[in-house]
Amino acid sequence: MTDWDLRKLRVLRALEEFGTVRATAEALNMTPSAVSQQLSSLSQQVGVALLEAHGRRVRLTEAAHALLRHTDIVLAQLERAEAELDGFARGEAGRVRVGAFATAIPSLVVPALNTLRREYPGLTTRVHQAEASEVYDLLSAGEVDIGLSLAAQAPSGHDGRYDRRELLTDPLDAALPVHHRLASARALRLRDLAEEPWIYGAAGPWRDITVAACAQAGFVPEQAHVASDWKAILDMVAAGMGVALVPRLAAADDTPGVSLRVLRSDQPRRHVVCAVRSGSGGRPQTAVVLRALADAAAGLGGKIVHSV
DSSP: OOOOOHHHHHHHHHHHHHOSHHHHHHHHTOOHHHHHHHHHHHHHHHTSOOEEEETTEEEEOHHHHHHHHHHHHHHHHHHHHHHHHHHHHTTSSEEEEEEEOTTHIIIIIHHHHHHHHHHOTTEEEEEEEOOGGGHHHHHHTTSOSEEEEEGGGSOSSOOTTEEEEEEEEEEEEEEEETTSTTTTOTTOOGGGGTTSEEEEOSSSHHHHHHHHHHHHHTOOOEEEEEOOOHHHHHHHHHTTSOBEEEEGGGGOSOOTTEEEEOOTTTOOEEEEEEEEETTGGGSHHHHHHHHHHHHHHHHTTOOOOSOO
16 A cells, blocks of 8 residues: 655645646745655655656646546545544534533523534533532543532542532522412511421432521421422422422522512522533633533623632
8 A cells, every 4th residue: 555645745736736846846945856856756656657758848647637636635635634623622523521410401501502502513512410419420430521510519528530610609599389478578588487388308409408508597497398309399389388499590480379589688509510520621622611601600690700
C-alpha cells in the first residue's frame, strides 16, 4: 500500500492550478527545484509518470489528472474532518450526559439543553433522572458527566473526587388549600403552620428538609400523609388534606385549589448544585453545558456563584 504524502499531492494540485513550476513555487513559497524534487519523488512513489515534457514546459499526464481527482476527494474529506475536530475542540460537538433530580429537569435542564440544541447542533446530550442522593454515585461510576443535586446531599467533608458549584438557591413556599384560613394572611410565617397537618415523604432529602425547616421555626410537623411525588402532594393540599413545603422549582405551574405563599420572615431554602468529576469541568463539551445550565439558572432569578 502506498504511503501517501499530502504535501506532495498539494504540490501537484498547485501545479495543475498555476501551470508552471516557477508559478507553483512562488505560490507555495518554495524554490522551483524543491517543487521539481517533490513531484519527482511523488512520481516514483506512485510508480507512474505524472509529468511529461511539453515544449519548454511540463504538463500533467493522464495518470496525474486521475490522481488529482482522488486527491480532491481526499483533501475535501480531510477539510471536513478538521472542521468536525474543531467542533470537538471548541465544545460544539461530542456527547455530554447530565444526571439530575426530578424538579431540576423541567426548569433547568430542559431550557439549557434546548438552547444547546439550537446553538450547537453537533453536541449530543443525554439526561438521566435520579434522586439527588444518587447523582454522585452516577458521577463516580462514569455514567454521567454532570450531576445536579442538592447541597445537603453532597458527600460528607471535602471529597476530592468532585468539583461542585452552587447553581441557585430555591426558596421553599408554603402550599395551603386555597380556602384555608391562612391562605390570605399577611406576612405568613412558617411557625404559623405549627398546628396544621403536614404532607411530606417518609424518608429521603425532602423529609429531612421539611423536618429541619420546621425545627428551625420551633416545632415538629405532624405528618398526616406520606407522599414524595410533588403532583400528589399538591393534589392532596388542594383537597384540604394538609399543608406542605414546596420548592419553587417544583411548583412552576399553578395547581387549582392550592395557594402558594412566600414565607417572609423564616423562609427556608434549598441549594441546588452541579457537580463534575474533579478536573473534568475544563473539557470543552462539559464547560459548554455548565454555562448553559448557569444561564438557565440565571433566567430563573437564581443566585449564581462560582464555587462551594
